[in-house]
Amino acid sequence: TPIPELGVETPQPEELRVELNPISGERPLTAITYRIFQERDLIRTFSIEPHKLLSYLFALEDSYQQVPYHNKLHGADVCQSMHVLLNSSGIKDVFNEFEILAAIFAAVVHDVHHSGLTNPFLIKTKNDLAILYNNESVLENHHVAVAFKLLQADERNIFSNLSAEQMETLRKRVVDMVLATDMAKHKTLLADFQNLLEAKKMSGNDYLTLESYDDRILVLKNLIHCADLSNMTKPLDTYSKWIDRLMVEFWKQGDAERDLGLDISPMCVRSPTTKDKHQIGFINSFVHPLWETWGSLVYPDANTILETLAQNREWHEASLAALTSSTTD
Numbered sequence: 001t002p003i004p005e006l007g008v009e010t011p012q013p014e015e016l017r018v019e020l021n022p023i024s025g026e027r028p029l030t031a032i033t034y035r036i037f038q039e040r041d042l043i044r045t046f047s048i049e050p051h052k053l054l055s056y057l058f059a060l061e062d063s064y065q066q067v068p069y070h071n072k073l074h075g076a077d078v079c080q081s082m083h084v085l086l087n088s089s090g091i092k093d094v095f096n097e098f099e100i101l102a103a104i105f106a107a108v109v110h111d112v113h114h115s116g117l118t119n120p121f122l123i124k125t126k127n128d129l130a131i132l133y134n135n136e137s138v139l140e141n142h143h144v145a146v147a148f149k150l151l152q153a154d155e156r157n158i159f160s161n162l163s164a165e166q167m168e169t170l171r172k173r174v175v176d177m178v179l180a181t182d183m184a185k186h187k188t189l190l191a192d193f194q195n196l197l198e199a200k201k202m203s204g205n206d207y208l209t210l211e212s213y214d215d216r217i218l219v220l221k222n223l224i225h226c227a228d229l230s231n232m233t234k235p236l237d238t239y240s241k242w243i244d245r246l247m248v249e250f251w252k253q254g255d256a257e258r259d260l261g262l263d264i265s266p267m268c269v270r271s272p273t274t275k276d277k278h279q280i281g282f283i284n285s286f287v288h289p290l291w292e293t294w295g296s297l298v299y300p301d302a303n304t305i306l307e308t309l310a311q312n313r314e315w316h317e318a319s320l321a322a323l324t325s326s327t328t329d
């Protein structure tokens with residue numbers, strides 16, 4: 001049975017079309033995710049009932065908070081970036097449709113109900129979430145718990161036609177991937193990833209023969225982490241809009257820290273050079289090493305990404321030089 005164009009039979013196609021229309025900007029997360037599910041034929045492969053997918057995505061989108069950066073646009077952005085990265089010719093044929101379903105789902109849910117505050121802030125203010133999750137990946141545990149809580153309503157359970165065993169593995173993959181987006185996990189995640197690629201290179205067989213669950217999920221964890229850190233690899237006009245959103249979110253946290261008499265986190269200090277200096281430092285310390293490693297796996301697919309990353313870093317260095325020279329004059 002052909003799936004209707006908008007995914008569901010509806011007596012009011014025009015109203016639904018407006019609602020789903022990404023141009024109207026009302027529901028970018030739903031529009032992008034629904035489109036990706038269609039394009040990857042996930043709706044048919046997993047017998048997902050279209051009206052349940054729409055209900056789930058509407059509820060998910062509405063559960064993203066209206067904060068400057070970690071809002072539904074970021075969820076949509078990471079989902080779209082994940083979709084593109086999964087198409088890298090280097091890994092296109094590596095992952096099966098279950099892993100792809102888990103990866104796309106993990107990407108779109110990965111920051112749901114984000115409060116616009118960082119884990120250290122929630123921990124030092126003894127927020128209920130920090131108590132609940134014992135200071136361990138507090139936000140990330142919350143995001144993935146909310147994502148699965150939304151699935152409990154029958155009209156939103158998009159996985160109702162998966163077997164119990166399939167659901168169990170999907171759940172494990174999604175939890176593993178969302179928890180891996182905690183920056184505190186970055187160093188271990190990247191080191192394990194580099195060791196895996198090194199071992200594969202030593203053994204001579206091509207990278208793409210990933211047998212164990214642990215090897216496969218390790219690559220998927222780095223993949224969602226790359227998607228989450230993909231702002232710096234985007235064209236400058238897009239990238240600079242993300243920076244502005246994140247800085248507003250950080251500055252609001254800085255204001256809260258000051259009001260509470262707490263030390264202001266370094267990234268939350270309002271100052272003209274903070275933006276460039278932190279971006280350069282962050283790209284050098286975290287983003288470039290991660291994308292370079294990813295680039296070695298999918299070589300040469302990441303070359304454009306690495307070039308854009310280098311150009312964006314140079315742009316920050318130039319604006320920092322201009323700033324400091326003008327202030328020293």
Ligand SMILES: COc1ccc(-c2ccn(CCC(=O)N3CCOCC3)n2)cc1OC1CCCC1
Pocket residue numbers: 118181182183184228229231232242243246267275278279282
């Ligand atoms: C557009 O700029 C950024 C975009 C994304 C990130 C970023 C870092 C880690 N993640 C993954 C989620 C996480 O762990 N976070 C969320 C951001 O705050 C830190 C804890 N995302 C960092 C960015 O810039 C750096 C932070 C201020 C200047 C340099």
Ligand SMILES: [Mg+2]
Pocket residue numbers: 110111139140181182
């Ligand atoms: Mg996050």
Ligand SMILES: [Zn+2]
Pocket residue numbers: 074078110111181228
């Ligand atoms: Zn994120």
